[in-house]
Amino acid sequence: MNSLISLARPEIVTLKPYAHAVWLPSHTRLHANEAPWRPTRDGTRVGLNRYPETQPQALIERLASLYDVSSAQVLATRGADEAIDLLSRIYLRAGVDAILQCSPTFGMYQVAARIQGAEVIEVPLTRARGWGVDVQALLAAWRPGVKLVYLCSPNNPTGNLLDYAALEHICTVLDGKAIVVIDEAYIEWSGAASLARWLGRFQSLAILRTLSKAHALAGARLGALLAAPELIQLAKRVIPPYALSQPTIEAALSALEPTELRVSQTRLQALLVEKDYLRRGLASSPLVEKIWRSDTNFLLIDCSDAERFMNYSIAGGLIVRDLRANCALPRSLRVSVGSRAENDALIACVARS
Ligand SMILES: *Cc1c(COP(=O)(O)O)cnc(C)c1O
Numbered sequence: 001m002n003s004l005i006s007l008a009r010p011e012i013v014t015l016k017p018y019a020h021a022v023w024l025p026s027h028t029r030l031h032a033n034e035a036p037w038r039p040t041r042d043g044t045r046v047g048l049n050r051y052p053e054t055q056p057q058a059l060i061e062r063l064a065s066l067y068d069v070s071s072a073q074v075l076a077t078r079g080a081d082e083a084i085d086l087l088s089r090i091y092l093r094a095g096v097d098a099i100l101q102c103s104p105t106f107g108m109y110q111v112a113a114r115i116q117g118a119e120v121i122e123v124p125l126t127r128a129r130g131w132g133v134d135v136q137a138l139l140a141a142w143r144p145g146v147k148l149v150y151l152c153s154p155n156n157p158t159g160n161l162l163d164y165a166a167l168e169h170i171c172t173v174l175d176g177k178a179i180v181v182i183d184e185a186y187i188e189w190s191g192a193a194s195l196a197r198w199l200g201r202f203q204s205l206a207i208l209r210t211l212s213k214a215h216a217l218a219g220a221r222l223g224a225l226l227a228a229p230e231l232i233q234l235a236k237r238v239i240p241p242y243a244l245s246q247p248t249i250e251a252a253l254s255a256l257e258p259t260e261l262r263v264s265q266t267r268l269q270a271l272l273v274e275k276d277y278l279r280r281g282l283a284s285s286p287l288v289e290k291i292w293r294s295d296t297n298f299l300l301i302d303c304s305d306a307e308r309f310m311n312y313s314i315a316g317g318l319i320v321r322d323l324r325a326n327c328a329l330p331r332s333l334r335v336s337v338g339s340r341a342e343n344d345a346l347i348a349c350v351a352r353s
Helices: 010-014 057-067 079-091 108-115 135-141 164-174 229-238 246-255 258-283 306-315 340-349
Strands: 074-077 098-103 119-124 146-152 179-183 205-210 223-227 288-291 298-303 332-336
Touching: 010 229, 057 074, 057 205, 057 223, 057 246, 074 079, 074 229, 079 108, 079 146, 079 179, 079 205, 079 223, 079 229, 098 108, 098 135, 108 119, 108 146, 119 135, 135 164, 146 164, 164 179, 223 229, 246 258, 258 288, 258 298, 258 340, 298 306, 306 332, 306 340
Parallel strands: 098 119, 098 146, 146 179, 179 205
Antiparallel strands: 074 223, 205 223, 288 298, 298 332
16 A cells, blocks of 8 residues: 555545535536625625635646646645644544654644644754754654654754755655655745655655745745645545635735746845845844854844843834743744844844843
């Protein structure tokens, strides 16, 4: 049996999915108990009175072309967060299975696993090597109940791209044994190529992408799970039938038009310049000790006085992310790169000791 299926919860493999109303745009819809009129201020193209197309074909094709994979390898989700939730529900049996993650990392992996009743095994990233992944420790921590192995590259909150030779080795050793989930929410800022190109090489690889960050659509909630068709088919059984709302579908289609993609690309480049500006400004603050290398749109900062940094920012009307509750980051804050005016405001807030 294909490992993507043999690793999955048996209930999901045998589940008879909900049969939603068929999508037949050429015909008048009298099969879904919808209202025949549109709400007065409905600005959508097809009407909010209608249930949206599930996994809209045009959107799936645009995402496949954007991420350079086939349509059968794409599931559109409500943000990458929903992809994490789906993977947890497909693969993790309560009280039996586990995930592996490299800490400190994105918080949703463990929340989704714990909601599912699964164990969380943490393998620390190596601070002394710029938060690199410890391949030997990770492989040693794997055991048969570990179904999902999360690797966030570039990693949130440390900001660094993970070493591709290390990731390749992990994918090679764990292929068929666990789903290796590479979260590329920030890949657009790194200049590195997406590892979606490895989908043909490794059967149990899954890639997470999102329009929330580089495409400025966090409010629309649109992400993508990229994986082998067998995994996409399992995920389609679990995702709610009308997960993506019509306004989201239309906003995403518009953001993925060639002209919009060019605008996005220009803005992305401008933000990288702005990131250097913010780095230089914050480096001159007496409250800042170290700013880590960043392959993302944020900076991880170690402070000499994080409490003051937070308080001065809040007093100036700005919030940054406090990471001090994480034992690996006792003096760290995470700052998103904003507009020039926003960055200047933050730099001014923390200019004094
Ligand atoms: C922001 C973020 C996500 C979630 O993105 P959505 O698509 O908005 O759900 C996933 N992974 C990482 C590492 C993130 O920082």
